[in-house]
Amino acid sequence: MKANPALRFALADLVAAVGGSISGNEKAEISGFAPIERVSPTEAAFVEQPKFLAAAREAKAAVLIVRPRDAAQMEGHQAQALWLHDNPYLAFARASQEIERKRHPRLLQGIHPTAVVSPDAIIHPSANVGAGAVIEGGARIGAGCDIGALSYVGADVTIGDDTQLEARATVHHGCVIGARCILHSGCVIGADGFGLAPDRGAWIKIPQIGRVVMGDDVEIGCNTTIDRGALDDTIIGKGVKLDNLIQIGHNCEIGDHTAVAGCAGIAGSVKIGKHCMIAGAAMIGGHIEICDNVFISGATSVFKSITEPGRYSSTAPLLPHxxxxxxxxxxxxxxxxxxxxxxxxxxxxxxxxxx
Amino acid sequence: MKANPALRFALADLVAAVGGSISGNEKAEISGFAPIERVSPTEAAFVEQPKFLAAAREAKAAVLIVRPRDAAQMEGHQAQALWLHDNPYLAFARASQEIERKRHPRLLQGIHPTAVVSPDAIIHPSANVGAGAVIEGGARIGAGCDIGALSYVGADVTIGDDTQLEARATVHHGCVIGARCILHSGCVIGADGFGLAPDRGAWIKIPQIGRVVMGDDVEIGCNTTIDRGALDDTIIGKGVKLDNLIQIGHNCEIGDHTAVAGCAGIAGSVKIGKHCMIAGAAMIGGHIEICDNVFISGATSVFKSITEPGRYSSTAPLLPHxxxxxxxxxxxxxxxxxxxxxxxxxxxxxxxxxx
Amino acid sequence: MKANPALRFALADLVAAVGGSISGNEKAEISGFAPIERVSPTEAAFVEQPKFLAAAREAKAAVLIVRPRDAAQMEGHQAQALWLHDNPYLAFARASQEIERKRHPRLLQGIHPTAVVSPDAIIHPSANVGAGAVIEGGARIGAGCDIGALSYVGADVTIGDDTQLEARATVHHGCVIGARCILHSGCVIGADGFGLAPDRGAWIKIPQIGRVVMGDDVEIGCNTTIDRGALDDTIIGKGVKLDNLIQIGHNCEIGDHTAVAGCAGIAGSVKIGKHCMIAGAAMIGGHIEICDNVFISGATSVFKSITEPGRYSSTAPLLPHxxxxxxxxxxxxxxxxxxxxxxxxxxxxxxxxxx
The missing domain is CATH 1.20.5 (Single alpha-helices involved in coiled-coils or other helix-helix interfaces)
Structure with missing residues (x-):
């Protein structure tokens, strides 16, 4: 399991996979990536912001990823090669994915003997199920899935191909998870929504019989909770990325490719558009609609619908006490x-x- | 486990159980509930707000629950029957509970062979204990309890009858849980409170030897945490409902039938009255008292005691950035x-x- | 496991261990501690604030811990002895630790037969591993550690001596945990940071290959999450205390002895100094530096660096709605x-x- 530090990756292979071009030694190899301020002669670094070009020029790196338009300013650099790419940060992301895939090739380990898998569950033969995981009847686990140790997959859950549940993730009965999703430790998908009817001072529970239906390529952070719908489903669009400790109430709809940072809370029946960014600790009140391409600032609270794209804020200024x-x-x-x-x-x- | 969609429930039985009266076909049956906008000819819907009466009149439902005073406005409706009830939302809640009970009758499954139950624990013969659950010595699990897969019940915990721990719930040693409670996945009841004494720049831990004592009919959301008391107990009154990702500090007292929405935080030694509503992401500072019947708005922070019932707010206005x-x-x-x-x-x- | 209420602890032993002096019966014994308002004749209580001296004088306690300078005001007290100590709260904390250690002596229980421990993991013979815990290859568990039931310890994790993982704690691969740490139930250490590169409207995941490196004497609350670094590590200094439901983003550095209260969120790449106090539900934006000895008030949001010690606040005033x-x-x-x-x-x- 340990990373093999002796592994080397050919720059030419990475460029072929990710795009861009090489200026310098076309046979350069890298052992991995490091931040520009501590990159070593076997490593690569990327330069996203022009203000770091000066530091990059001095850096004793194997490879530096820079924008073609910034290449002229790199004259006199000490790297074996420049990797010219229009989006250095993206090139780094994709190259790093390639490297990690090779460094940690997926092993077919099958179902751990201590996992408790219902005979009525359908586990694809290429899926792994970790130690102590529990999978209930009717669940379907797709090809290439990794179900982490001590995870819980409820009855009749469907999980798409190549999806990963980290240790101690939970998906409750009937929910649908897309392909290539990552569900981090401690997240709970499909628990009951907070549905209560008042009755002479007490609260009567409303059975929550909807599901959570999640698209492909979704990532859900640690200890994040997404409640199942009351009658209809809670919908998480494709490519949605949720950070840690986020609450998504019942019957929410989160549009494709929307990203939500840690500690945000989204109350019930909220509809958020596509390509939105909700910063950390933002709070969205119930029954609100937010259109596409909205950016909610950190710690901002939203209690009415937003119909115009753009950035919105609400925090009070920080002052000495x-x-x-x-x-x-x-x-x-x-x-x-x-x-x-x-x-x-x-x-x-x-x-x-x-x- | 799968819901049997062919099941039909007699309206007359539901009305007998829940109250109200029938106008129309007394032999009407329903397969379940749906929202008014997509109700089908075998389903029922409820009309809580008068503004939905027009839509209800057009809806091709089996049954519509409406207030008696609204019945006149339903003339020309397409349902087989109206269910007249003073509180349609409550009637729906109770009827839906009846239906779910019949649809998913509780099965006596006993102690799963992979559960680890101390020989000193006392498990009522009518209780279920799920796969991989761990129950320590001295714990007492009441009649009709369901202890979910991978849950943890500490030493000397007492759990009242018909209480349900969902998968991966945790109750630490010595805590007392009432009857008919629901503890959702990932919640942690009775971990140490955050008690520290400063000592020349470092922090010395104060042992937390109180308990959490919880009344009957309490519901605790996913990943919600309730700390045990330092010397005295943390008290959760009967009928209290806590949503997901809530923190309740040590030595808090939460009054009966108070409801708290997701992401709220309640610091240590806070005393909250009965029938309060704390909306999402509200934050209550330590050592504060809040009287009965207080409503704290969403994302509001409270740093001094509240002695008058009513609604309180503190958020800053949302503006374009x-x-x-x-x-x-x-x-x-x-x-x-x-x-x-x-x-x-x-x-x-x-x-x-x-x- | 049950506390033995008949146990008595000699005041003289506690004073010898913790410091201070005795005024009165040097042979006094206590059964434990209680709050001043309900202390019993076999128990001790501490008086931190002078306003409680009057109540203390009337209290029928075995022992009262007071400041030497307050002793004169205790004339006529009803206790067998006064324990004079400059810091009664600290004396209580340390004495209570002594008592709890004796009341609940650590038992060597070894590895529970249902734990799943990789043959490549190195578990010190004096460590305990609870029921259903999973420990991956290359992990090293130090002397005197207690790994709680249903915990997960990833590959190549190092855990220092006498560290305690409560039930259902998680530490992901490669992370380093110090000695004498306490990791509470549901916490997740070392999951992936929230690192995404935008690519034509979608998000590309950046592999998170840093670690979490934690000093000695750290306490991490329930369901708190600390993300691993992207390229560099996330650093938690020694003596840091984190309460429940806190999020620490990737590449943060939290200085020694800083304490953070529940529901706080700290975004990525934040550097917090030593001896800071971050109160509950405070939110710190990304890439910010906070110097030593800063106190952030509850529910306060911080979006720029703080370079001067002192207290800072930002909340809006609470008003009737x-x-x-x-x-x-x-x-x-x-x-x-x-x-x-x-x-x-x-x-x-x-x-x-x-x-």
Missing amino acids: REWEKNTVIQRNLADLRARLRALEKQVGTLADPS | REWEKNTVIQRNLADLRARLRALEKQVGTLADPS | REWEKNTVIQRNLADLRARLRALEKQVGTLADPS
Whole structure:
């Protein structure tokens, strides 16, 4: 399992797989990637922002990924080769994926003897099921899936090909997970939504009989929770990326390729468009619609629908505590401030025009 | 385990169990519930808000639950029968519970052979214990309990009758869980509170020797955490409903029938009254008391006690990011604004009365 | 496992271990600690704040821990002895630790037969591994460790001596955990960071090949998540204390002895100094530096670096909802308020000096 540090990867192979061109030693090899500030003579680094070009020029790297338009500024660099690519960060991402795939080739390990798999579950012969995992009846696990140790897959769950459940992930009964998804440790997909009817001071539980239906290429962070729908399904579009400790309420619909950062909360029946970015700790109130291409800033709370693309924010300014205390007193009494302003306006109006 | 879609439920039975009366075909049957906008001729739907009455009139449903006072507006409806009930949402909740109970009758499965149950634990013969669950010595599991796969029940825990632990729930040693509770996947009840004494720059852990004591009919969401008390217990009243990803600090007391939505955080030693509603992502600071019947809005932070029932809010307004940037500058300098206002008031006072 | 209530602990032994002196019966014994308001004649209580001295004087306790300078005010107390210590809260913390160690002596239980331990893992003979735990190849578990039931320890993880993983904790491959750490249930250490490169509207995953490296004496709360670094490591300094449901993004560095309360979120590449306190639900944006000795108030969001020690806050004031609604309208239009103020200033200037 340990990474083999002696492995070398040919730059030419990576460029062939990922795109771009080589300037310099076409036979250059790399052992992996490192940040520009500590890259070693066997490693590659990428230069995304022009402000790092100067440091890159001095770096003793094997390979540097730079934009073609930045190549001229790299004159005198110390690398064996430049990898010219329009999007260095993307080239790095894809090349790093190639390298990790070769470094850690997937092994077919099958079903661990301590896993508890219902005889009614259908596990593709190319799937792995880890130690202590539990898979209930009617579940279907696709080709190339890895079901992590101590994971739980409920009855009648469908999991698409090449999807990975990390250790201790949970998918509840009837949910549908796409292909090439990654569900990180501790996430819970398809638990009951928070549906309650008030009855003379007590709360009556409303059975949650919808599912979670998730598209392909979705990634769900650790300990993130996505509730099943009440009557209809909760929908997670393809390519959606959710970070850790996020709550998605029942009957939400998250559009394709939307990304949500850690600690965000999305209440029930929210509809979020495609290609949105919800930054960390943002909170979206229930029954709201957010259109495509919206960016919600960190720690921002949203309690009404957003119909125009763009960026939205709501946080209060950070202040040294004593200033904050004074500021808060004024803020709490803004109505008084406005009333005084109005009174002044009237008084000044009279002064200016006493007629 | 799969729902049998051919099952039909007699309206008359549901009305007998739940209350209300039938107008129309007293022999009507339903296969289940659906939202009004996609209800099918074998299904029922409920009409809670008058604005949906028009849609309900057109809906090709088997049964519609409406308020008696709204029945007149249903003239010309297409359902086999109206179910008249003063609280359609509640009638739906209860009827849906009846249906789900029949659709998924509880099976006595006993202790799964892979569960690890201490010989000193007392498991009622009518309880189920799932695959891979671990139950320590001295634990007592009541009649009709379902302990989910891969759950952990610590030493000397007491769990009341008919309580359900979903897969991967955790209850730590000595805690007391009521009857008919539901503990969802990943929740952790009774871990150590965050009790630390400062000692010359380092933190010394204070052993947490209290428990969590939970009443009957409590529901705890996925990955929610409730810490045990330091010396005294953390108390969760009966009928309390907690959504997902909520933190309840040590020595809190949550009053009966209070509901807390997802991502809320309640610091240590907070006392919350009965019948409160804490909306999503609200944060309650430590050592605060909140009286009965308080509603805290979403994303609101509370740092002082609340002694009057009612609704409280604190969030900052959502703005397009550029407007927010300008707004923030002013907000940060409210003291300046107020000072200028004061100066003007003085100056205008002098102008108006130069004596 | 049950606490033996008949156990008695000699005050003299506790004072010898923890420091301070005895005034009164040097042979006094205690059965444990209790809060001052319900302490019993066999128990001890501590008096941290002078306002509780009056109650302490009346308390029928075996022992009271007070500051030497407060002893005079305890005249007429009813305890067998006063324990004089400069820091009663700390004395209580340490004494309680001593008592709990004796009350619950660690038992050597070895590897539970249902644990799944790779033959390539190295488990110190004095370590315990609980039921159903999974330990992968190359992992090294130090002396005196307790690996809780249903925990997961990935390949090549190193865990220092006397560290405790509570039930259902997870440490992913390659991470390094210090000595005497406590990792609570449901925490996930070393899952992938949220690293994505945009590619024509979709997100490309960046392999996360750094680790989490954690110092000694760290405590990590339930369901808290700490992501592994992208290329470099995520660093958790020694003595750091993290409460429940906290997210620490990839490549963060948390300085020694910093404490973070529940529901806080720290985005990627944040560097926090030593001896900081981050209160509950605070949110720190990405790529920020916070110097030593900073206190961030509860629910405060931080989006720029902090270079001066001290306390910082950002929350909006709590208001009854109707007042909040009015206040929000004004706050949303602060620019208008300021413009009117400017216009008035001009007008009044002209009135005062019409030249």
